[in-house]
Amino acid sequence: MSDRLAVISGGGTGIGAAVARGLVADGFDVLVVGRREDVLTDAAARISFECGRAGAVRPVVADLTDPDQVERVVDAVRDRSVDALVNNAGGYRGGDTATLAGTAAHWRANLDANVLTAVLLTEALRPALRRPGGRVVLVSSIAAQRGGGGAYSAAKAALHGWAYDLAAQLGPDQVTVNVVSPGYVADTEFFGDRMTPDGHAKRVAATLVGRAGTPDDVTAAVRYLVGPDAGYVTGQVLGVNGGSVLGR
Numbered sequence: 001m002s003d004r005l006a007v008i009s010g011g012g013t014g015i016g017a018a019v020a021r022g023l024v025a026d027g028f029d030v031l032v033v034g035r036r037e038d039v040l041t042d043a044a045a046r047i048s049f050e051c052g053r054a055g056a057v058r059p060v061v062a063d064l065t066d067p068d069q070v071e072r073v074v075d076a077v078r079d080r081s082v083d084a085l086v087n088n089a090g091g092y093r094g095g096d097t098a099t100l101a102g103t104a105a106h107w108r109a110n111l112d113a114n115v116l117t118a119v120l121l122t123e124a125l126r127p128a129l130r131r132p133g134g135r136v137v138l139v140s141s142i143a144a145q146r147g148g149g150g151a152y153s154a155a156k157a158a159l160h161g162w163a164y165d166l167a168a169q170l171g172p173d174q175v176t177v178n179v180v181s182p183g184y185v186a187d188t189e190f191f192g193d194r195m196t197p198d199g200h201a202k203r204v205a206a207t208l209v210g211r212a213g214t215p216d217d218v219t220a221a222v223r224y225l226v227g228p229d230a231g232y233v234t235g236q237v238l239g240v241n242g243g244s245v246l247g248r
């Protein structure tokens with residue numbers, strides 16, 4: 001068992017699974033949280049095996065929009081301190097917005113998936129954050145900075161404002177809070193069957209580096225922010241977008 005513990009929401013797939021692998025390599029024990037037990041169990045076993053540390057990653061099945069289920073994460077942490085909390089769960093939620101009722105449901109679904117998941121998990125683990133030295137990371141999106149995703153953009157943007165308050169509240173305890181804002185990242189479940197060859201090409205063309213991002217690109221930013229060299233970095237938004245949005 002490591003003396004450092006990370007909790008990663010949405011850690012069973014895509015960016016979250018890559019972050020889990022990176023943090024195990026950095027010596028953390030990791031709890032991965034998500035709704036699908038089979039996905040989490042497979043990811044936990046695979047990453048632990050690949051990193052040569054049996055049991056390094058453990059699954060916690062919870063829908064983080066449900067306060068009662070969030071308590072499962074608190075139970076899994078037990079009396080340990082949380083060195084790194086990576087709020088990565090989320091995604092775009094579609095819906096029929098032809099009626100006001102449909103519009104309300106669509107907005108609530110996006111706010112639930114992207115804001116409430118992070119707020120509830122962070123509030124639940126706030127007492128357990130290591131003091132001094134704890135790290136909180138919120139995974140936002142380029143959509144927060146340049147729009148394009150409607151309710152999803154607005155939900156991700158909400159994380160930024162909240163991160164600034166949280167950074168102010170936790171700063172005196174030497175706990176940092178930062179936002180990582182990815183651009184287009186291929187090879188995750190994010191786009192499902194929504195991505196087309198044209199959509200892919202358009203997103204790649206919007207970068208300055210001429211390629212899609214990878215989960216490992218985002219992982220590198222998270223590893224820096226939760227690592228020992230980032231103790232003076234808090235309340236910041238770090239874009240990982242290949243230059244698709246400049247300096248915001």
Ligand SMILES: NC(=O)c1ccc[n+]([C@@H]2O[C@H](COP(=O)([O-])OP(=O)(O)OC[C@H]3O[C@@H](n4cnc5c(N)ncnc54)[C@H](OP(=O)(O)O)[C@@H]3O)[C@@H](O)[C@H]2O)c1
Nearest residue numbers: 010013014015034035036064089090091141185188189190
């Ligand atoms: N891929 C991109 O281009 C891109 C760009 C910008 C930002 N992002 C953001 O990056 C983050 C990771 O996305 P990804 O690309 O890696 O896509 P992904 O593979 O779909 O990952 C999303 C993860 O969140 C989990 N999740 C969703 N709702 C949840 C809930 N209510 N409770 C617990 N877990 C939940 C999912 O697991 P379950 O379904 O099993 O719960 C899944 O593991 C998301 O916040 C996304 O908005 C992605």
